[in-house]
């Protein structure tokens with residue numbers, strides 16, 4: 001059987017990873033400034049992560065959600081503590097898209113409405129509901145097309161209000177920071193205004209923190225910079241550090257109704273072991289603060305280069321927008337200097353390194369990038 005060839009891939013086979021470094025089959029060492037799409041939080045193969053998963057595997061890997069799973073309770077408590085959302089409930093699943101599906105369904109169950117307001121440039125995943133609120137037409141098949149979703153420009157309060165006024169909307173879904181869209185950060189008071197409008201017109205506010213969450217922005221969730229409390233928050237990526245762990249954080253305003261949500265694999269014992277290790281290490285190694293510190297360091301270092309058209313970022317979620325396509329720079333960074341980076345559209349390099357990246361590693365990146373520009 002062949003693999004279904006839908007990914008554009010680099011001709012590199014990685015066989016080992018440790019901390020912020022990756023190693024290929026020929027023994028070459030790479031610096032990870034991408035974290036595999038913002039997934040690596042506490043660092044590759046962190047000893048505590050490996051030990052927790054190994055220990056859990058010795059005990060048991062999985063049983064269905066029809067029995068008590070103490071590991072889920074422990075994970076939920078730790079996630080509540082680390083995020084400050086101790087009064088919210090957690091529904092566990094396997095991916096960011098699934099977390100968003102559950103959020104959209106919960107909002108619709110509660111309001112008994114169908115329509116969702118989403119934002120231009122948004123990415124929320126590939127499954128039917130998630131791709132319907134994603135503003136990238138080529139990711140949607142005719143089957144995914146729906147009249148239930150309206151897209152408005154990010155930061156346009158007037159257009160948001162014009163739509164929500166109709167009171168036809170079940171939910172508004174927004175990324176903390178748009179990731180795939182090129183690290184687009186909501187303006188100062190936009191999230192605050194959005195939260196007030198949702199309350200005023202009875203729409204559920206869903207904050208997709210799949211990419212911008214887990215401390216990446218320098219706060220546990222990006223929206224915490226604006227002091228709002230969304231009705232629902234979705235998480236994935238960093239909270240499992242590479243193990244598929246995702247979840248929907250649900251405000252106390254929602255009554256759970258048996259059978260309305262469900263999953264076979266979500267919240268498996270093994271997934272919880274991964275999530276618990278990540279939450280512990282995030283606290284023990286102060287990784288939210290490190291994301292803020294090294295993020296500031298990178299932004300300061302990169303702001304010295306006038307060749308960059310625009311530099312955007314918060315914490316370790318950074319876009320370097322160039323005036324021309326970046327494919328050649330990224331190819332050189334990878335093959336000549338052994339640094340993995342990400343991209344957004346043609347002209348943007350996306351930096352999403354593990355949250356444990358050091359200032360020395362950041363300085364190394366800045367020095368190499370400087371060489372690329374001369």
Ligand SMILES: Cc1ncc(COP(=O)(O)O)c(C=O)c1O
Nearest residue numbers: 095096097123124125179210211
């Ligand atoms: C903001 C956001 N939401 C949702 C997703 C989808 O997550 P997953 O690929 O785990 O389904 C992503 C993935 O990149 C994302 O960046």
